[in-house]
Amino acid sequence: MDSRDPGGAFARAGARVGRFTERALARRLSRRPAPLPADFPPTISFTFDDFPESAYANALPALDRAGALATWYVSCGLLGNSSPVGPIVSPERVRALHAAGHEIGDHTYNHLDARAVPAEAYDGDLAANHAALGRLVPGLRPASFAYPYGQVTLGAKRAAAARTITCRGTESGIARGTLDLALLPAVALYDLSMTRERIEALIGDVARAGGWLIVYTHDVAPGPSPWGCSPDLFEATLAASLAAGLRIATVGAVAAEIMPGEGP
Numbered sequence: 001m002d003s004r005d006p007g008g009a010f011a012r013a014g015a016r017v018g019r020f021t022e023r024a025l026a027r028r029l030s031r032r033p034a035p036l037p038a039d040f041p042p043t044i045s046f047t048f049d050d051f052p053e054s055a056y057a058n059a060l061p062a063l064d065r066a067g068a069l070a071t072w073y074v075s076c077g078l079l080g081n082s083s084p085v086g087p088i089v090s091p092e093r094v095r096a097l098h099a100a101g102h103e104i105g106d107h108t109y110n111h112l113d114a115r116a117v118p119a120e121a122y123d124g125d126l127a128a129n130h131a132a133l134g135r136l137v138p139g140l141r142p143a144s145f146a147y148p149y150g151q152v153t154l155g156a157k158r159a160a161a162a163r164t165i166t167c168r169g170t171e172s173g174i175a176r177g178t179l180d181l182a183l184l185p186a187v188a189l190y191d192l193s194m195t196r197e198r199i200e201a202l203i204g205d206v207a208r209a210g211g212w213l214i215v216y217t218h219d220v221a222p223g224p225s226p227w228g229c230s231p232d233l234f235e236a237t238l239a240a241s242l243a244a245g246l247r248i249a250t251v252g253a254v255a256a257e258i259m260p261g262e263g264p
C-alpha cells in the first residue's frame with residue numbers, strides 16, 4: 001500500500017486502534033484477582049520462554065548451584081526446531097527438567113500471536129499443547145502460562161486463564177498489592193534493554209519494599225539474541241537475588257501459595 005491508497009491508511013490506523021483497544025480491554029476485564037498476603041516474603045521467579053538449548057546449557061548449572069527452581073514455558077511445536085532465539089531443546093530436556101523439580105509451563109503449541117488468530121483457534125492450540133505436554137510428561141497439567149510475544153487479547157486471556165492458574169505477560173513491573181493472575185507483569189532480562197545495575201536496583205527494591213519480581217528471558221549465551229541475555233547478566237541477577245535474601249520460587253509454587261486449593 002502507498003500514499004495513493006488512503007483506504008489502506010485508514011485500515012491500518014483502524015487496526016492500530018483495534019489493537020490498543022484489545023490490549024486495554026484485556027488489561028481491565030476477565031481478571032483473576034489475588035491479593036499478596038501481608039506476610040508474603042520478597043520473591044523472585046526466573047522464567048524462560050520457548051526454552052532454547054542455550055538456556056538449558058548456560059542457566060541451569062547456575063540455578064542448580066543455587067538450589068533454585070525455574071519456570072520453563074514450552075511450545076511443543078517448537079521442540080527440536082531452530083528459532084530466532086537459537087535451537088529449541090529436545091523433548092528429553094523437558095522431561096529431565098520436570099524430573100528435577102522445575103516447573104513446565106504452557107506457551108501455546110504453535111507459539112501463537114494472540115492478535116493473529118481468533119480466540120477459538122487460540123483455545124484449540126492451547127488444548128493441543130496441554131495434550132502434547134501430557135504425552136511428553138505423563139500426568140503433567142501445566143498450571144502456568146505465558147503469552148507468546150507478550151501479546152494478549154480478551155479472547156486469548158479468557159482461553160488461557162480457563163486452563164491455567166496464572167498467565168504471564170510482558171508488561172514490565174513488580175507484582176504488588178492485588179495481582180491479576182491472568183496477566184502477571186514481568187521484567188525482561190535481555191542484554192539489549194537491561195543492565196546489571198538496573199536489575200540489582202529492582203532486586204533491592206523488592207528486598208526492601210516487598211513484592212514478587214518475575215524475570216523472563218529466552219537464550220542465555222555470550223552474544224545473545226535481542227531476546228536473550230549473557231551468562232554474566234543471568235548469573236549477576238541470580239547472585240544479587242541470593243545476596244538480597246529474596247526467596248526464589250517457581251511461578252506455580254507462588255500461585256499455589258496465593259490461591260491455595262485452586263486448580264486449572
Ligand SMILES: [Zn+2]
Nearest residue numbers: 049050148149
Ligand atoms: Zn515465546
